[in-house]
Amino acid sequence: MPERPTLDGLEHKWRERWERDGVYRFDRTKPRDAVFSIDTPPPTVSGRLHSGHVFSYTHTDLIARYRRMTGREVFYPMGWDDNGLNVERRVQLMTGTIVDPSLAYDPDFKPPVPPDGPGQAKAKPIPVSRPNFIELCQQVVPQLEESYHELWSTIGLSVDWSHTYTTIGPRATRVSQLGFLRLLDRGIAYRAESPTLWDVDMRTSVAQAELQDREVPGAYYRLIFRGPLGEPLPIDTTRPELLAACVAMVAHPDDARYQGLFGQTATTPIFGVSVPIVAHELGDPEKGTGLAMVCTFGDTTDVTWWRDLNLDLRVLLQRDGRLRSVTWGEPPFQSMDPVRAQAAYDELAGKTAKQAHSRIVELLQQSGDLEGAPRPITHAVKFWENGTRPLEIVSSNQWFIRYPEKAVLLERGEELRWWPDFMRVRYENWVNGLIGDWNITRQRFFGVPFPIWYPIDEDGTIDYLAPISADPGTLPVDPTTVPAPGFTESQRNQPGGFAADPDVMDTWATSSMSPMIVTGWEEDADLFARTFPMDLRPQAHEIIRTWLFTSVVRAHYELDTIPWRNAAISGFIVDPDRKKLSKSAGNQEGDPTLLIARHGADALRYWAAQGRPGLDMTFDEGQMKIGRRLATKLLNASRFALNLGPDPRDRDPDTMPGAPLDRALLAGLASVVEEATANFEQFDYARALERTESFFWPFCDDYLELVKNRAYGDAGDPDRDSVLVTLRLALETFLKLFAPFLPFVTEEVWSWWKTGSIHRSDWPQAAFVKAAAGPPIADGLLETAGEVLSLIRKAKTKAQVSMRAPVANVSITAGRDKLALITIAEGDIRNAGVVESPLRLTEGEEFLVEAILV
RNA sequence: GGGCCCUUAGCUCAGUCCGGCUAGAGCGCUUCCCUGACACGGAAGAGGCCACUGGUUCAAGUCCAGUAGGGCCCACCA
Secondary structure, eight states: OOSSOOSTTHHHHHHHHHHHHTTTOOOTTSOGGGEEEBOOOOOBTTSOOOHHHHHHHHHHHHHHHHHHHTTOEEEOOEEEBOOSHHHHHHHHHHHTEEEOTTSOOOTTOOOSSOTTSSSOOOSOOEEEOHHHHHHHHHHHHHHHHHHHHHHHHHHTOOOOTTSEEETTSHHHHHHHHHHHHHHHHTTSEEEEEEEEEEETTTTEEOOGGGEEEEEEEEEEEEEEEEOTTSOEEEEEESOGGGGGGEEEEEEOTTOGGGGGGTTSEEEOTTTOOEEEEEEOTTOOTTSTTSOEEEETTSSHHHHHHHHHTTOOOOOOBOTTSBBOOOOTTSTTOOOSSHHHHHHHHHTTTTSBHHHHHHHHHHHHHHHTOEEEEEEEEEEEEEEETTOSSOOEEEEEEEEEEOOOOHHHHHHHHHHSEEESGGGHHHHHHHHHTOOSOEEOEEOOSSSOBOSEEEEBOTTSOBOTTSOEEOOGGGOSOOTTTSOOTTOOGGGBTSTTSEEEOOOEEOHHHHHTTHHHHHHTTTTOHHHHHHHOSEEEEEEEGGGIIIIIHHHHHHHHHHHSSOSEEEEEEEOOEEOTTSOBOOTTTOOGGGOHHHHHHHHOHHHHHHHHHTSOTTOOEEOOHHHHHHHHHHHHHHHHHHHHHHHTOSOHHHHOTTOOOOSHHHHHHHHHHHHHHHHHHHHHHTTOHHHHHHHHHHHHHHIIIIIHHHHHHHHTSOTTOHHHHHHHHHHHHHHHHHHHHHTTTOHHHHHHHHHHHOSSOGGGSOOOOHHHHHHHHOSOOOTTHHHHHHHHHHHHHHHHHHTTOOTTOOEEEEEEEEOHHHHHHHHHTHHHHHHHHTBOSOOEEEEOSSOEEEEEEO
C-alpha cells in the first residue's frame, strides 16, 4: 500500500496490467448459457469522440462488468464504423481532395494535405481517382481508430481488444455481400428504377432513415393555370421552378370547388402544357387554393401522386441539382406553344434549382401569370441528416431490400425486451410509418461494393436487369477489380463483355449485420453457437429506426430470430439549455481526454453512470467532481481500514463480528447488495450506484467515526477484532459494488490486499453478508447512533469548536425503543463524540439531545 | 396532426411502478473546524405552492382526467 494513495496515473497503470493479464479476454470454451454477448455500436470514425460517446459506452461497460462478476463470460467486441459517407466527407476535408471517378489511378499521387497531419485543408479540393481516394481513406481511418482505442482503454471499457472489426474490413464486407446475395437469390433484394431521394452535393441517394426535416424559409407563389374553358385556376406553390415538370393538378375528391373539373384538363402557364385535373385523398382543401400542381418530382407527395394516379414523367432535375436541357414539342414535353416554351425554358436549363427559381419568378411576373406578391413562410424540408442543401428527387436505378410484413416486424419488436420499455414505441412508430422498401444503394466510393456485374450487349448497352452474382466462395470481392465469373479482365466495359456494379452499399446494409459479423456467422460455427443470438444490444434512441430496425430485419430473414434478447437504449447528453449536444457542436469542454486529465476516468464514469437508462442527461462537470471525491474517499477509507492491523481471521479463521453496531452495519450492507443486484438485473445501473453510494457515505462519516476508538484498541480485544473483521468484510463488499462504476480505484485498492483482479472476482452475495451479520438485531441501531453523534456535532459546530473538543455530558430524551438502541451503542457514541461522562437518558415523547461542552 | 418522455431547492437530480411519519442527495451559498484514513477533507445552516386545475382516497410529489411548458420520435410538406 502506498504511503499516500492517489488517483493520479491509475488509468495508465491498470489498463496496461489488464491488457497484459488478459482480464477481459473472452474464453470461448464456455457454453452458450454461461456467456453474455454484447453487440456494441461501432462508433463512426469520422470525427472526434465527445462526452456523449463516453456517456453511452460507459453504460454498456457497467452492464458488462456486472455480468462478468456474476460469473458470465462476457463477449464484448468492439467495431469501428469506417464505412460510408461520413468517413468520405471527413477524408475529403482532411486531405483536400474530391473524387473524380473518370480519373485513372496515379501511383505517385500526393494529397494537398498529408493524411497523417493534424490540420484540415483550406484550399479548394483537387480531383483524385477513386482508387487513390480509397488509399487515402485507408491511411486516415486506422489513425482515427487508434485514437478511439486509446480513449476507450483510458475510460476503462472492458472490451476484448482481440475481437475487433471494421465495417469496411474483409470480414464485414464478406458478411454484407453474402447476406446480400442470399436475399437476391430469394427475391428479397431486387433492382429497380425508381424515384429516389438525392443529395445533390454528395451526389448520392439517401435512405428514408437518414432523412432529417429542417425548417427553412420559403414562399408561396400563386400561379394562374387555365381551365378547360380558359378560366383562371390559381394554385399555390413553393417551387415554381418545377413548373415545366408539371404533370397534373390535384384536389381532394370532396372539394366542392373542383367537382366539375375532375377528368378535365388544364393548361400550365408559360409552357402551355395540357395536364389532367385529378382527385386524390392527399389533396388538402385547407392548403393554398385546395388545388395543387404535381411535378415530377418536387417532394415525396408528388411521388405518391405520380404512382397512384399513373401520371406522366417529366424529369427536369439532374443528379448535380441543375435543370437539364429538354426539347419542347417532343414527348414527354408536348406543348401548345413549343416555341414559347422552348424560349422560356432555355433560360432555365443548366441553372441550379435555386437559380431557376429566381428566373422563373421573373418570367411569370412578365407574363402576368403570377398573382399578387410571394407570401413568405417557413416550412419543413427534407435534408440528408449531414447535408447542407435540400434533397431533390431523381429517378435512378437502385438496389432495394423488401421489408417483411409490418405485422411480422411488430411481432419481432414484441419479442425483444426493451430497457426502458417505452422505447419500443419508437420502433413501432417507425414500422407503422414505413413507406416503400429499403434502398441500400449509395453512389459513393468508400464502402462495401455490390458483388455484382452486368452483361454488356453487342451494342454496348449495359443490361442492368440481368445482374451476374459473385460466387459466394470468392467473397469478399470488388467487382471493379475482379472480372465477372466467366469473363476475363480484358472484357471489362467492352461490348459483349461486362461492367461492374458501380455503387456501394448503404452503411446500414453492413451495420445491420453486426450481430452476425461479430459472432462468426458462416465462418466460425463454434463461436456462433456460443454467442448468437446475442444477449444485449446497447444503443442510442436516435438510431432505433436505422441500426436496431435494420438489424431486426436482417436477423429475421437470415436466421428467423431476433438478433438479441435485450435492447438497452441510452439517452443523449444535452447542453444546459436542453439542446442536444451534437457531434459537430461538441465543444471543447466536452473533450473526454481533457475531462479525464482533469477529473480522472473513474469520475467521468461516475458522471455517466447517473444517466438513467433511456433518459437524456445534462453535461455537468460538477458531477465529475463528486465522482472524483468518491474515488478519493474509497482510497482513504480503505487505507484506514487496512492499516489497522492484520485480519483477525488470520489468527482465528472463525472470528465473527460480535459488536451490535458492527452487525447492524453488515445487515444494512446486505440489503444494499440485494437492491443493487436487483437493479443491475433490470439494467438500472444508475439506481444500483445510488443505493451503494448512499450507504457508503454514512459508512464513512458515521460508522467509521463511531468505531474508531475500538479499532485503535489492543490486539486481541474481541471488540477490536469485531471492528476489524467487519471493516474488511464491508470494504470488500463496497469495492465489489463499486467495481463496475469505478474500475480503476477499486482495482487499485483490491491490489493492496487481494490477489487477482477485482473485475474477475465474484459479485457480492447478500446472503453471505447477512450471515456474517449474525442473528437479527434491533432496527435502526446504526441510524440512531449516527443521529445522536450528529446532534453532538451540531452542538460543537454551534460553539464553533473542533470536533475533537470534549463534551462534559449529554442528556438525551427519547422513546423507550430509541433509548434501548442508544444504550447498546453508548460506548461507541461516547468515544466518537468525546463525551466524558455516561449519557443521561430520560424517557419521553420527543427526541432531544443536549450536549454540554467542557 | 399522432405518440413517447420530462417538469421536485439557485443548479444537477433521486423519490412516482407498489399512495403512508416533518419531501431527500450533491453542487453552489453561509458559518465553523487542520481531530491519529482523508483540507482533493470534515461539521453544521439557510433554501421547496413537488408546473397548474380538477377527481379518487382516512391520506396524493406518488393513482386518474385534463391544461401548460420543455425535449424527442413519427406523419404532413402543394
